[in-house]
Amino acid sequence: MTVPRMTPPTAVSATATSGTWPAAPTMMASALAPPECGHHAPLLLHPIVRKLAAFGPLSAAEEEALADLGAGAQCVEGRQNLVTEGAAPDHAVLIVEGVACRYRHRPNGARQITGHLLPGDLCDPDLVHLGRMNHSIGTLGPCRVARVPGEVLAGLTARHPGIARALRLAKLAEEETTREWLMNVGCRSAIERVAHLLCELHARLGTVGWATRAGYDLPLTQQDIADTAGLSNVHVNRVLRQLRLMRLVEVGGRRVDVLDRAGLRRVAEFQDGYLRPTGA
Amino acid sequence: MTVPRMTPPTAVSATATSGTWPAAPTMMASALAPPECGHHAPLLLHPIVRKLAAFGPLSAAEEEALADLGAGAQCVEGRQNLVTEGAAPDHAVLIVEGVACRYRHRPNGARQITGHLLPGDLCDPDLVHLGRMNHSIGTLGPCRVARVPGEVLAGLTARHPGIARALRLAKLAEEETTREWLMNVGCRSAIERVAHLLCELHARLGTVGWATRAGYDLPLTQQDIADTAGLSNVHVNRVLRQLRLMRLVEVGGRRVDVLDRAGLRRVAEFQDGYLRPTGA
DNA sequence: TTTCCGGACTATCATTTGTTATATTGCTTG
DNA sequence: CAAGCAATATAACAAATGATAGTCCGGAAA
Numbered sequence A, B: 001m002t003v004p005r006m007t008p009p010t011a012v013s014a015t016a017t018s019g020t021w022p023a024a025p026t027m028m029a030s031a032l033a034p035p036e037c038g039h040h041a042p043l044l045l046h047p048i049v050r051k052l053a054a055f056g057p058l059s060a061a062e063e064e065a066l067a068d069l070g071a072g073a074q075c076v077e078g079r080q081n082l083v084t085e086g087a088a089p090d091h092a093v094l095i096v097e098g099v100a101c102r103y104r105h106r107p108n109g110a111r112q113i114t115g116h117l118l119p120g121d122l123c124d125p126d127l128v129h130l131g132r133m134n135h136s137i138g139t140l141g142p143c144r145v146a147r148v149p150g151e152v153l154a155g156l157t158a159r160h161p162g163i164a165r166a167l168r169l170a171k172l173a174e175e176e177t178t179r180e181w182l183m184n185v186g187c188r189s190a191i192e193r194v195a196h197l198l199c200e201l202h203a204r205l206g207t208v209g210w211a212t213r214a215g216y217d218l219p220l221t222q223q224d225i226a227d228t229a230g231l232s233n234v235h236v237n238r239v240l241r242q243l244r245l246m247r248l249v250e251v252g253g254r255r256v257d258v259l260d261r262a263g264l265r266r267v268a269e270f271q272d273g274y275l276r277p278t279g280a
Numbered sequence C: 001t002t003t004c005c006g007g008a009c010t011a012t013c014a015t016t017t018g019t020t021a022t023a024t025t026g027c028t029t030g
Numbered sequence D: 001c002a003a004g005c006a007a008t009a010t011a012a013c014a015a016a017t018g019a020t021a022g023t024c025c026g027g028a029a030a
Helices: A025-031 A035-040 A047-053 A060-069 A150-159 A161-187 A190-207 A222-229 A233-245 A261-268 B024-031 B047-053 B060-069 B150-159 B161-187 B190-207 B222-229 B233-245 B261-268
Strands: A074-076 A081-083 A091-097 A100-105 A111-117 A136-139 A143-149 A215-217 A249-252 A255-258 B074-076 B081-083 B091-097 B100-105 B111-117 B136-139 B143-149 B215-217 B249-252 B255-258
Touching (some): A047 A060, A047 A161, A091 A150, A100 A222, A100 B161, A111 A222, A190 A222, A190 A249, A190 A255, B047 B091, B047 B161, B060 B150, B111 B222, B143 B150, B161 B190, B161 B222, B190 B215, B190 B249, B190 B255, B190 B261, B222 B233
Antiparallel strands (some): A091 A143, A100 A111, A100 A136, B091 B143, B100 B136
């Protein structure tokens, strides 16, 4: 059977200035290679290495151990559950490629997405404490994911203090992100919410090499954005049109083109500090 | 949409004002004997003992060690900051009595409350990881709070595995609660949001002995509820009147009288499972 | 190719919620 | 006691957002 893959990041146009943006297109292209041949590629190409390295220095052995986590990654189509509400998983899930989310449904069918899982995200790092999940985790677009048994994870953190520390900081960042979403939904207007969401995705995908300064590929439908921001799909459409008319960002065809990053951030009041908590 | 209307950020008061506590007597009268009235009182009267014991068995030594945390508690008036955004605290804060919250302001003055801190709540148990806070913590009504130095906390968890485990579960419960709030604000109607909030407070205060089946004392203003639920104060007033007319709950005079607990929970679709995660 | 279908898009209308303004109440303070 | 302040209450109006319905488009399947 055919296995769905993510659209690879589009090559940067010749006019694009490198600037301060971390990702290089050639690196991203090779990141798409199957994980089996990954031992020749720089370890930083593995999204989880890139993500955790941003929280503090990792030893070479730690980077290698992290990269190994993605070795057995499998392809999953969009709209599939990875972990279902009520289950008591004995493994964590590492997103190697694609976008997944945490979500829950109300009895009336309404869905609320409570978190996005992007390449390099590991959930849940402390599943040992968790009896049964009270929300589900599912893919939004096609993904490559690796299941990490609890014992493997425990051994990893026991042996590598740098990884343990980075995972704690990553967890903290996730908590802060949830609070930021609450801020978003609780007291920002529709256009501000959507703008903020697009900024956040830009920043997060950027640190793992899946976004350029010009934009990023995004498998979310307008309904997915609506369920994230607490809006209706129709209103999300209205807001996206407005953002397009304001020459800030164009969203369509599973692609987000950021025309005016500064302007978008201004509308969203976006401050990216919450994504990078610093250790004490 | 939301226009400047808020009271300015509360003035910071690093000085722990001790002594007077305006509304104290009435709060204590119905529910419990005052927890501070002595070393002779059963340890379960200490809210943090009650709260953590709900997550799993604690040894007598552990209960005693926990009860000691509240020994040096000081009185703080309402509307005072305990920790201010941008600070890098070296201590955790234990709420012994009263209600506090995590919150942030938007530049336009709008405030979003992202969490409630009730008696027995300890924040943040893992402050070691935290560089600077990107939200503030402040009292909503008069409180008694104890500051717990990081070293004390570290020693406590190192020496008492039962406490360490309970604190981890409590942290997990807090995360689940934040997600539940996101669900609330993101996809429930105004009346459902307020009903859900009242149910949650009832359940949480109940486990630490500050609520009876009939209701509980609550120092929140309607504006505070509004800032929690992502509504305007006027609309909160409308909703509270509706809940009163439906004979579900009466809120007023710093008091919540629950007339029909089952009915209120039905309106809110309240499931309290998220408050008590089970260990694996 | 044609058909089918999900997603994007738009228009119109309905409704919830926010805004502004003004009393009122109760408590604190002078 | 009166004055002042904060919180509550309510009304009238405005704005933001949701609901419904339908078209259009592009990719997948027959």
